[in-house]
Amino acid sequence: MKKIHVIGGGLAGPEAALQAASLGCDVILSEMRPIRSTEAHQTSDFAELVCSNSLKSESENTAPWLLKQEMRRANSFLLQAADASAVPAGHALAVDRIEFSRRVADLIAANPKIEVRREEVTALDETDPDTITILASGPLTSSPLAAELQRLTGAEQLAFYDSISPIVDASTIDMDKVYFAARWDKGTADYINCPFTKEEYEAFLDALTTAEIVEAKSWEALPTNGVATPAPQTMNYFEGCLPIEETARRGRDTLRFGPMKPAGLTNPKTGRWPYAAVQLRQENLRADSYNLVGFQNHLKFGEQARVLRLIPGLEHATFLRYGQIHRNTYIHAPSLLTETLQLRAHPSILIAGQLSGVEGYTESIASGLLAGRYAAALASGHQPTPAPRITANGSLTHYITHADQKKFQPANITFDLLLPLEEDLRKKIRDKKECHRIQCERALTAWDQWLDSGPKLQ
Incomplete structure (x- = not known):
């Protein structure tokens, strides 16, 4: 054999x-x-x-x-x-x-x-x-x-660019501003939901779309004959995993129909859906960290800290890992x-x-x-x-x-x-x-x- x-x-x-x-x-x-x-x-x-x-x-x-x-x-x-x-x-x-x-x-x-x-x-x-x-x-x-x-x-x-979502320290989430819920009450209420008002969403969107992004690196270019070519001028993102800033640039409500969709997330404090919402998913068995669902991005780390702390409940968050973009070759x-x-x-x-x-x-x-x-x-x-x-x-x-x-x-x-x-x-x-x-x-x-x-x- x-x-x-x-x-x-x-x-x-x-x-x-x-x-x-x-x-x-x-x-x-x-x-x-x-x-x-x-x-x-x-x-x-x-x-x-x-x-x-x-x-x-x-x-x-x-x-x-x-x-x-x-x-x-x-x-x-x-x-x-x-x-x-x-x-x-x-x-x-x-x-x-x-x-x-x-x-x-x-x-x-x-x-x-x-x-x-x-x-x-x-x-x-x-x-x-x-x-x-x-x-x-x-x-x-x-x-x-x-x-x-x-x-x-x-x-x-061929190559496209994929993304990594940020992870937040659970102890730094303001639990008075968030709530546990599963969308449409399917399964158990395991997700932490950060609810936005219209005004909070608009402010977040403005900060996100004007934030400074990371410049493409030479390693992200497609290797040719064993040597990385010069960095690409534009990223060929995979449509199924777009960074949030790219999604936001496609329309003011695009995020509200994507990773920030509020539908089915009734806030027990108001009895209504929020205008928009960010969901946090448990990262490990100890439940001491959560990742921001669908929040992959290509912003500089300092910009991420500034923008992501505009999310209700994350104003004083400690991020254990920031979002990133990396080349995916196939x-x-x-x-x-x-x-x-x-x-x-x-x-x-x-x-x-x-x-x-x-x-x-x-x-x-x-x-x-x-x-x-x-x-x-x-x-x-x-x-x-x-x-x-x-x-x-x-x-x-x-x-x-x-x-x-x-x-x-x-x-x-x-x-x-x-x-x-x-x-x-x-x-x-x-x-x-x-x-x-x-x-x-x-x-x-x-x-x-x-x-x-x-x-x-x-």
């Missing part, structure tokens, strides 16, 4: 390594931190969550729920760690970052089939007959490795990848995680789960069978490998990616929730059948 080399210790890499090892393969897991860090990571831990601590909705029959249900049925090791380190977050799955990383590290250390190497990989040998490679080096792939990928693919990489999957995540030109190399064109924590883990299973099949001399198109995992992979090549952008899991119901059934069932329930039911049935027909974890 061939050995499997996984490059990257973020989310996709550890999941891929654990999956492949549990299918009987010998795995080498390479991670360059702490020998070489990135501009966004703060630790050398496996599975460090750089942006938020949320793995999205756990509401039944939603697309994120379906993706996670499929992963749980496939024994996703990182979802096990996430479930075990969950913190209160209403109807979402959010985790204590440190506990989550610790549990992932323990799973890797306990598996005798996995050899961990703390090293920077700068070369890829596509001709090695004894090795299957899974490249899961993430959105901040180092310049030498990015140049190697360019050499192999013969195509220019390949042009529609032209380069097969449905089993193999490079078309070099099938012994698989691409997983955000580098493949999926967006989001859960999606990255799911990509690693599939890559680990596909690599295990290849290592044993078999051609892997793609996840069924009707499933959430299959639909996500189908999107990145079949998207319009001229308009390709990374994607989160949504029902738009799944196969729709037959037209006559859609006409018969008008209720969208019922349609989604049927889609989920069909997906899980097909997923179980696919799992039953494939190799079993040891």
Whole structure:
């Protein structure tokens, strides 16, 4: 049996390594931190969550729920760690970052089939007959490795810019000005809500849109031949994760229909919705810190302190981490990848995680789960069978490998990616929730059948 080399210790890499090892393969897991860090990571831990601590909705029959249900049925090791380190977050799955990383590290250390190497990989040998490679080096792939990928693919990489939300010390929140609530009373009231009057919102908006932003750095440019090019003049933001100042510039009410949406957040002190609201989500099990939901930004740290303290309840807040922007690099999957995540030109190399064109924590883990299973099949001399198109995992992979090549952008899991119901059934069932329930039911049935027909974890 061939050995499997996984490059990257973020989310996709550890999941891929654990999956492949549990299918009987010998795995080498390479991670360059702490020998070489990135501009966004703060630790050398496996599975460090750089942006938020949320793995999205756990509401039944939603697309994120379906993706996670499929992963749980496939024994996703990182979802096990996430479930075990969950913190209160209403109807979402959010985790204590440190506990989550610790549990992932323990799973890797306990598996005798996995050899961990703390090293920077700068070369890829596509001709090695004894090795299957899974490249899961993430959105901040180092310049030498990015140049190697360019050499192999013969195509220019693409890049967009992703963001990190601020974190506030819970003891510095003025609890007399805020209230606990879940939107529309779904789940438990785990979110702290900072309510705005119209006047407070307008003042906040004026300060936000005139605040000084951070200039783009040379490392944020796309590496070419191993060398970072000059800093970009404009940021190519991912539309699903815009910084708040960019959202605010698109209209005075844009934030009120986005991360500051007040709908469903009844203030118990007034019995009404506020004009706008900022939600704070618990960051860890100790509940001593909270992150500002959807408040990623690209402002200078001093400006962030000034602007964010205009939020009611945060006037004297201590920020444990400020928001940031970082480059996210991904390949042009529609032209380069097969449905089993193999490079078309070099099938012994698989691409997983955000580098493949999926967006989001859960999606990255799911990509690693599939890559680990596909690599295990290849290592044993078999051609892997793609996840069924009707499933959430299959639909996500189908999107990145079949998207319009001229308009390709990374994607989160949504029902738009799944196969729709037959037209006559859609006409018969008008209720969208019922349609989604049927889609989920069909997906899980097909997923179980696919799992039953494939190799079993040891």
